[in-house]
Amino acid sequence: MSNFFKFNRHGEVEYSNNADRGLKAWLRTFHVGVAMKLGLVLVFFISILLIGASFILSSYLSTQLQNNALESIAANTRIFHNDINTEYKRLMGDAERYSNIYINNYQNVSSKPLRTMDAEELKALLSDGHTNIKFSELTTIFTSTFVRQGEEFVRVNTSLQGSEGRMATSTVLSHDNPAMAELIKNKPYSGVVVLYGKQFISHYEPIADKYGQVVGAVAIGFDVKLALQPVIKQLLAVHIGDDGFAFVLDAGFMPGMMIAHPTLANQQVQNTTDAHGFKYFGDMLARKAGTIYYDTVNTYGAAPRKKLTVFEHIDGINWIIGTTCYVDDVARSSILVRNALLVFSVILMPIILLLIAIASRFLISDRLNNVLKISQSIAQGDLTADIHVDHNDEIGDLLLANEKMRYSLHSLVGDVVSHAKHVHKAALKITEAVDGQASTSVQTSSSVAEITSTMEELSASSTQIAEHSRAVVDIANVTLDDCNNGSESMAELLNRMADIDSDNQQSMHEIMKLGNKSKEISRVMVIINSVADQTKLIAFNAALEASSAGESGKRFSVVAAEIRRLADSVTESTYEIENKISEIQNAINRLVLNAEKGSNSIKAGTTACKISADRLHDIVAHAGQTSTAAMQISLSTQQQKTASNQVVMALREIVVASNYTSQSINDILSISQDMTQLSQELNQASQSFKLTDNPDEQA
Incomplete structure (x- = not known):
């Protein structure tokens, strides 16, 4: 017997069991009435519409929530940046004020104003170490007094320790120091300098004789890490979401050195890679500011998770401040909304199916059963049946x-x-x-x-x-x-x-x-x-x-x-x-x-x-x-x-x-x-x- 059943009408359309696919083949496996099949089809398409709408809505909400979260992370990064930058500027002002106080101490021990003294008198005054010792005991910052000898500035008094752990007295100011050029011009300098392997927020003030010639200088400085440690502690105490945090990365003095981080502090991270070999810290050092996504693995064998980092550059101290968190933490709210919409759709589908089944029974099923009885009598060979057309519609x-x-x-x-x-x-x-x-x-x-x-x-x-x-x-x-x-x-x-x-x-x-x-x-x-x-x-x-x-x-x-x-x-x-x-x-x-x-x-x-x-x-x-x-x-x-x-x-x-x-x-x-x-x-x-x-x- 052939596997094909042909129904010829107008276009002589042919259907075969081998050609049935998709929803039609699925419906033919159920021995239920047309009304039930119609209900199933309607529920199927309504479900697709509801699920599609829920996904579209959840995607939109997810995008909005992620944008809001990203903006919040960027705002936190700017706040951390402003806090450190404000503290840095405050320290710069303190260094300048302390230098004036330090110079006034020399003025207090002198019998006449410093600007009226000649070069030899100033050098003798600056070489007195008691002023430096007394000032260092009263404050916790480093101080240095320089006397100019030709083109060199020699430290005659200092509380700065040299490379061997001893006081750096009788050492000269390095020509690589950015303050050197300004002092020769009889101009002060404020900024970050590197002294014996450490960064200092410093202020250099030149001292000139009565002829306006620079004969010496004083320097006041704060250790950058020690001075900014309170702000860094506050930064590390802030958490974004479940696993988000802030970090500070050195981009100038020791590029790639992690200054502040929950687990990587004081480590070189420039070559650290993500799950795909991407050097994300190296990319931050190259870009200085921006937003970056990368995949990380917390434990061995675990699947990688995508992470988001917003970072900015701090001028002056040449640091990068960044805030990072996992992307799925940001998208958690949108996932909850999507799940709620899906649950609502699942609950609504049986109700729709029941209403469609009731309506289809009175409008379709009973009349189709009458047609079925007539067709069965003809199929059994009774060609004497009397058929009455009740309505002028498809069933009629x-x-x-x-x-x-x-x-x-x-x-x-x-x-x-x-x-x-x-x-x-x-x-x-x-x-x-x-x-x-x-x-x-x-x-x-x-x-x-x-x-x-x-x-x-x-x-x-x-x-x-x-x-x-x-x-x-x-x-x-x-x-x-x-x-x-x-x-x-x-x-x-x-x-x-x-x-x-x-x-x-x-x-x-x-x-x-x-x-x-x-x-x-x-x-x-x-x-x-x-x-x-x-x-x-x-x-x-x-x-x-x-x-x-x-x-x-x-x-x-x-x-x-x-x-x-x-x-x-x-x-x-x-x-x-x-x-x-x-x-x-x-x-x-x-x-x-x-x-x-x-x-x-x-x-x-x-x-x-x-x-x-x-x-x-x-x-x-x-x-x-x-x-x-x-x-x-x-x-x-x-x-x-x-x-x-x-x-x-x-x-x-x-x-x-x-x-x-x-x-x-x-x-x-x-x-x-x-x-x-x-x-x-x-x-x-x-x-x-x-x-x-x-x-x-x-x-």
């Missing part, structure tokens, strides 16, 4: 729409009953016709399947024949290539045999020449042997002549003997040469015979190679014819294979089409049977509608 329009719907359904159901009978009869006829067609289609499909199987076997045989013929073509091509290679090799062999025959003929010719040369050597050896025989006769004759000569022929006898011996050696050598030449001639004769035999063999091999070459040419020609015939057979078998495959594919398509036709006929048969069944069910369903009060007319 709904009743009129139900009446139109009842009339339309009455006509529609009557037509459906009539048409269902005709559809039922037509479906029975279609079922009978399609059933016979299905049997015929099954037989046709079986026959085509058998033909397809036979053609597939034939196609497989054609495929094997084509593959074997292709293999024969490949073998014929390989044989043809081998025959061509053999023919080429045989031709090369014939060329090599011709070269061998030519080389053999050349060798025989050279051997014949070598035989002729050996015969010529034999003739030369005959000549040599003849010469050797003659030489031996000559040697023999020489020996005879030598023996007949006696002692004088002995030497000639030796020579004749050596010649004879030489002739014998030549005869032996020629004999050996003749033997070697005979052996060479015999070898040459054998070589000639062998060469002639080799020549005959070469000629016979050449003849055989020619015969083999001719036969190979014949084999090549036949192999070419065989390859061509095999190619023709392969092409024919390939064409046969392609044709058989096309036939098989066509038969398969026929089988598929036949199966599809059979399936379609079966589907049509099933649909016609379903139509028959549905027409029966439609007749039965139409019987559930009550079209008339007479049962016979209904049938």
Whole structure:
């Protein structure tokens, strides 16, 4: 069943369970009446309005209260600033008065006025320490008396302690002291000075001789911290809200040093950061005056709280006076107002809901229940109900729409009953016709399947024949290539045999020449042997002549003997040469015979190679014819294979089409049977509608 319910009216608006969101989806989960849902919706929107108004009002009041609190904190800061500034100015005036009294003490111990004395007299008077000691005992302030020596002012009497804890007598006034320049000009100076690591509110008064030349000076001063301590205590005693307080920060002498603070007094706080790393005291030192917000954490693990600080700068002593408190303390009153408004809204909502429910019951619920009963009777199939429109409003329009719907359904159901009978009869006829067609289609499909199987076997045989013929073509091509290679090799062999025959003929010719040369050597050896025989006769004759000569022929006898011996050696050598030449001639004769035999063999091999070459040419020609015939057979078998495959594919398509036709006929048969069944069910369903009060007319 679909998850979507569609209601078409004018714009054909569609609603779905998956698309429901927000307030509509929430209301649909409640099984309550329309009046109650209307009340809930109204209460919801009224609640939103009340809560929104309370938040807007509380925000406005919070802003006003915070502004008032901020103004109050700023006013307190100004008050603290004025108190310290007033005390500072009072101390400045006291320092000036005390300096006059201090100078008058010197005047009292002198016999003539100071302004009529020369430089030496004044220096002697100022160097007397009794006046300084007496004045220091009577007061708690520091006093110093200076005598000018060139460009320096030297302390001759003082109650000021130096850096080592001893009296600073015989020390000079620092050139960094702002009073130095004024004293040289014979002018007094009042202000804050730094002496040996401390701040003093001081007054410097020059003392001049009768010529108007400055020969000395006196200084009166109050320790700033000690002098302003009463005011600072009063400041620390003041509390703003639950956790608010005031503090004093040094911005000149020791920037960042906390002078007065409930927990950080006498600590360097310039680099102190808040929960986000913000150096808020450093920002105060840079800005001097203004308002700042920052987040602080009181204890480890606690959430940071926003703090507000209003601060101002005090000129002269270069201090920053500030007042701080937590922002949530300031906003507490606005939170109480907002909570009160929210409680009032919560109490008011049930009352509004009750009033809306009572009004909706009489105006909407009862009339909608009447419409619901009529709709339920139509839903149950009773189309004979009489609908009466009571009012001309939306619910009356709904009743009129139900009446139109009842009339339309009455006509529609009557037509459906009539048409269902005709559809039922037509479906029975279609079922009978399609059933016979299905049997015929099954037989046709079986026959085509058998033909397809036979053609597939034939196609497989054609495929094997084509593959074997292709293999024969490949073998014929390989044989043809081998025959061509053999023919080429045989031709090369014939060329090599011709070269061998030519080389053999050349060798025989050279051997014949070598035989002729050996015969010529034999003739030369005959000549040599003849010469050797003659030489031996000559040697023999020489020996005879030598023996007949006696002692004088002995030497000639030796020579004749050596010649004879030489002739014998030549005869032996020629004999050996003749033997070697005979052996060479015999070898040459054998070589000639062998060469002639080799020549005959070469000629016979050449003849055989020619015969083999001719036969190979014949084999090549036949192999070419065989390859061509095999190619023709392969092409024919390939064409046969392609044709058989096309036939098989066509038969398969026929089988598929036949199966599809059979399936379609079966589907049509099933649909016609379903139509028959549905027409029966439609007749039965139409019987559930009550079209008339007479049962016979209904049938």
